[in-house]
Structure formats: structure tokens, C-alpha cells
Amino acid sequence: MAVLFSRCEKEMDCSKEVVIWNYFDHEHVVGTHYKYYNKFNIVAEKDDWTLVERFYQLPIIGLKTSSYGFMFLENPNLIRSIQFGKLLVMDQLIHLTDLGPDRCLVATEYRLNVPFFMKPLEGLWKKMTERWFINTWDEDAPMRLRRQKVWNLGFRDFVGIDYVNQKKPQPADLPSRRPYPVQLPVPKTKGRKDGEYERPFATSVEVGYPKPEQA
């Protein structure tokens, strides 16, 4: 056997706890990443581990495939995800490093276990994983930044922001940031059929995230 290895990393203007929330928030896969994921199933989930089945299209080679992924929080700075594909197994390590208040480094290592004769494909593997990392990062980054922003404004899941709901102005005494606790598993939406999630539409006109406040 041989291992195809690649490593990708980027810095992020949010706490590493928000990144953990993002990884364990499986329901966003067919929403935020609707161009790459068709559907997924949460097979089992408890506390800080989960087993999911995902259906997606690989970058560059365009292969449509699926895999079972067992993901768990090994420690507060490391998420591990083992993907069992049709023939191959990939071990993914996501290292999270605090770089200060609401800033962190995300470094992902991809290891694909293959027969030894496939070792020459490591260059292709690096290109595929880099493309995947960048594509999903481009969609996850604004999600994480927004999550951090609304959290710091006092957002509570399934409630919203109190002063918005109460039709009041933003409180002058609102702290600039608040601690973000990791609470797993991330709550799921009830009523979706048997835990299966599918892409809601084939195409969409993307208007985009809100414009920033004018100075």
C-alpha cells in the first residue's frame, strides 16, 4: 500500500470554535455547498462524533461518487474525518490553531490509502484536494465570518437577535465579542425525511451576501 498526501491551510477571521461548528453543521452541506453536494444522510450522530453518507462530484476529474464519513473531534484543536469510499479510504486531519481573538489557522491534511502502483498519481491528488479545499473554503469562509458576526451581536440559535426581534436599536452596551462555546452535536431540523437531505434546486440566481455597512 501507499499513501497519497496533500496539505492545505488558510487563516480565518473567526474563532476556531466557529470552524468546529461549521464542520459539524452537516445540514449546511446541501445549502451552502449546493453546487458540489447533491444530498447526504446523517446515519448516526452523538456528542462529538458523527457518521454521514455524502453524494458529491470530485473536482478536476468530475467523477460523481459517494462515501461514508466518520468524523469526530479528537481534541479542541483537531477534527478527524475518515472517508470510506467505494474502493479507497481517506484519512483527513483538520488542525485548528488560535491566532488571537476571533482569528485562527485551519490546516487540512488529506491522506488517501491506495495500492502502491497508484503512487504516481500523487500530483493529481494534490491538485484535486487543493481545488476542493479552495472551492469549499470560498463558500465556508463567508458563512463562518457571518456566524461570528451575528454571534457577537447576541445571536441565539432558533431565536435570532433579541433587539432585532423586539424592534429595538442595537444596544449601546453590546460587547464587541462574546465567547463561543463548542456545543455538539449541532441541533438538527426536525421534520426532514428520515434524516436525508437533498439539494433543493438545480440552479439559482445568486444575489449574494449583504453589502457591508457604509462608513
Next chain:
Amino acid sequence: MTELKRLGALAELEPHGQFSKWIEGHDILVYRLDGEIKAISNICRHFGGPIGYHKMKDGVFTCLWHCYRFSAKDGACLTNPKLGSRPYKVEVRDGAIWVQLAEEPAASQSHQSHLGPGGP
């Protein structure tokens, strides 16, 4: 604090008939529905996603993150009726869109929402 705030030019509604913008801690989605300009909170009360990321389709907005659906008529949440999006009063004058951020005086952040939790 209950006065109207200028959110943007009327022309910003083009070409999609909608736009969203942050103003003083409020993220507001403005759109045209049956010739009327309306505004609701762009912050999905589920996890905080952007309700108006996708262009409105058949009178419904679908939040980008988790596909929660909202009626453009009044902001009602079609996925979870307890998570309706707050409407804002809107005025159009001098080629601009004005919204009323607050209808009540300021309060401490510790006060609980009258809308209450929606639950998963």
C-alpha cells in the same frame, strides 16, 4: 432612535429586484413584490444565515445555509412557523429606500425576545 434610516438608493434593487445590507447591527433584505417595496430581517433565526442570498422565486426566499424558506409576503417561515423573519417599515422618497430600524426604545441585550425560541 425610531426615525427612518436611509438604507440605499432605489436603483440598488436592480437587476434582481432585491438586495440586502447591514446598517447599525441590522441586516435588512429589501425587495419588490407585486410592485410594492418590502423589507424583512435578512438574518435567519435558525442559525443566522442570509435569507436573501438567492433571488426570490415564486414569492419565496430560501436561506443559503440550511434552505429554510420564507414567504416574501410577510416574512413567515415556511420551514418552521416559529421562526418568522421580522418585517421592517419601509418608505421610498427622493430616490432612496428608508427603513425604520427601531419601533421601541433601546434596551439591554439581556432582555428576552418576545418572539421566543422556535426550537429545532
